[in-house]
Amino acid sequence: MENYKVGDIVKGCVTGIEKYGIFVNLDNYYTGLIHISEISEKFVSNINDYVTIGETIRVKIIDKNDDDYHLKLSIKNLDYRINKKIRTKIKETSKGFNTLKEYLPVWIEEKLHKIDNN
Template sequence: MEHRVKTGDIIDVTITGIQPYGAFASLPDQSSGLIHISEISDKFVRNVENFVHVGEVIRVKVIDIDHTTHQAKLSLKAVHLAKRKYKRAYKNQREKIQETPLGFYPLKEKLPEWIAQGVIKEEE
């Protein structure tokens, strides 16, 4: 017998069925679980089939287990959010910003001119 999954485990599951409220999955220990529609993505999910398909193997996080029915509550978004957080931590956001050597000085110089143009247009 394979080892039982525990809450907090990140495992590969096979999607066995799709309903409007979520997707059913088969776990490695031959138990089953549900990925509720609210646990599929951090964005709005109109159709579960846009994210998973029957027969597909995906990585999910076990968020709870009902020990009386041996049903697991699974989360796809928990795995994706963790990946995204680590990717952002290593990106250097400053590379995208191109600073001018003069800073805001050119804007300060043009501001009176722009204000005058705005006043003239309003009076016309």
């Protein structure tokens, strides 16, 4: 069993996500909660934008209860990503590939014209 201290930065596995926070398992004994207020300095509208279940992340211990092996954790102001994958949202458009379909013949014609003139 680990001897965790307040202020330690340790690795944990995300085991659950709720509206109010993230559940993290640190080892066979200790589990913790990252309250939504400890995720970011910015407003957090969707916790799933930050982590996924099963992901291993770095967390900072901000409070400890040895009686029930429960920790209060934080990822605020912490480089918590271990694999450094960048999450970006792709905006869906109502046009889909229509724009590409419309302009592809025009682009081909422009390039062919440019080739013919050189």
